[in-house]
Structures are given as structure tokens and as C-alpha cells.
Amino acid sequence: MNFLKTIRFHIKKYFIFKKFKFHFCVYLTEHCNLNCQMCNTFSPIAEPAYYNVEHYEIDCEKLSKLLKKRTHKIILMGGEPLLHPELVKFMKITRKLFPSYTTKIELLTNGILLLSMSDEFWQTIKKYNIELTLTKYPIDLDYKKIEQKACTYNIDISYHKGFIGEIERKSYKYNLDETGSQDIKNAYYCKSGSVSVLKYGKLYKCPICASINNFNQYFNKNLERVDADYIDLANKHKINDIFMFLYKPSPFCRYCIVKKNGETIVTDWDFSKKDIKEWT
Ligand code: SF4
Ligand code: SF4
Secondary structure (H helix, E strand, O other), rough: OHHHHHHHHHHHHHHHHHHHEEEEEEEEEEEOOOOOOOOOOOOOHHHOOOOHHHHHHHHHHHHHHHHOOOOEEEEEEEHHHHHOOHHHHHHHHHHHHHHOEEEEEEEEEEOOOOOOOOOOOOOOHHHOEEEEEEOOOOOOOHHHHHHHHHHHHOOEEEOOOOOOOOOOOEEEEOOOOOOOOOOOHHHHOOOOOHHHHEEEOEEOOHHHHHHHHHHHHHHOOOOOOOOEEEEEEEEEEEOOHHHHHHHHOOOOHHHHHOOOOOOOOEEEOEEEEOHHOOOO
């Protein structure tokens, strides 16, 4: 029975998450205006940094060619994507390279800046068929007013948690082992491993590996990424090789404490104190 369960798990992870429902995230900014503890992009400790839009266009073109303009979903997020002054360009470029009839594009935000966004922002969301997705946090934000504003542009808001937008009251810890002595095979059970990240010409298998530079810089550590930890889009690849890379553990996985039952450490949501213990 356990054997059958394991087979089912691997089939699901490879074929559903990677091959047939392949989606990738783009971090428009490294930093964020909310600063949740245990953030898996290390945004509370990241220096302000913005994805260069010209570079993004080149990266996105490469992926569009490789994927024949078709993928399950592209998630424009951060850090906090609404902090990027050229956000509208990112939405337009992504839609130009991945048309509506093949690909969902989602803009995932904490919503703090939504009420101050321009007409152009809202019109672009509507015209380019971008799904606006909100994560609600236990903060003082008028979610009703945001919904009303979206409604004036005939836009439906989706929610990251629950159909009507449940407040996220929990923090989920990604437990790092600074010594890098974990068995990388445990990464087959890692939930983060189903979220690929496009960043400056490289495709990473997860947010932790993609953003570890923020952790290293802030805490003066050296959790090392090597070439085998990402796909460099400057090289020629076959798409099946990419799916296989994303499915299998990579050397960096030795830094992650992953339990085989998929359990993670969960605690009440709070602001970050920028303490290394939030991630180790
Ligand atoms: S909203 Fe919270 S979890 Fe999301 S990027 Fe910002 S700090 Fe991280
Ligand atoms: S590096 Fe590997 S084990 Fe760690 S979060 Fe990413 S996929 Fe999971």
C-alpha cells in the first residue's frame, strides 16, 4: 500500500505539477512592504531590488519559445509586485508572449497598494486578461473597499486562500540546515519543489533556492548554489529535460530539512523580527 502511495505521489509530482500543469513564478521585486515572518522569498531581509524589464522580456521570450507559447500558469509576484514602477509593462510582455487561450497569468499581491494603483494598472489587468489574486493577511486593510474598486473596472478578485478570501493567520517555516548535511532524496517530498521560479535567465526549482542570496547576504552565510541547481536558459535545452530537472532533487536540497510525511512547522502569523531562527 505504501509502495502504491509512493508511486502515485511521484506520478502526480512529475506529470501533474511539472509536465501538464507546469507553472512558474516571476519575482518582480525581492523586497516587500509587509514583512511576514518566515517568508519563503526572504523578503523582510532583502535589499530593495527590481527585476529589469528588458531582461525579463528576453527571459520570457526564451521560455515562450521553449514552451511553444503555452504553459499552465505564470505568476507575477514578489516580494510585492505592486512596488515595481514598471509592473504594467511586465503584464503586457507576459501576455504578448503567452496568449490568453493557452496560459493563465496571475498577479499575486498582498493588496496593500491596490487602492492607490493607477487607472492604467486596472485597465491593463482587464484588457490583458490577468487574474488578480489577493492574499489576505491579519492587517488593517479595507478589503471591502478593494473589492469595490476592482468592481468599478469589472474585475473579479481571486483569493490565494479560500473562495471568498480567508485571512492567512499562519506562518509556514522552511527549515534550513546551514551545514548542508541533509539527504537530497528527501526533496522528493518537498512541497516547495512544485513552484519553479524564473529569475535573470535562470529557472530554479523552488523559491528557497531562487532567493537564498537574500538570506546569505543578510546573515553573512554561504549556502552555496552551483550550476546544477538551475537551468540556464542561455543554453539549449529540451523541454522534457527541464521537467526532469525540476522534478528531481538538486545539490542545493542538502540545505533543507524536509520530512517524508510532508509536515512543516506552522505557527501563528506575525511580522518578521529578521531573526535567523525564522528560517533555520
Ligand atoms: S506578503 Fe509576506 S510572505 Fe508575501 S512576500 Fe511579502 S513578506 Fe513575504
Ligand atoms: S531546495 Fe530542494 S528541498 Fe529545498 S525547498 Fe527547494 S526543492 Fe525543496
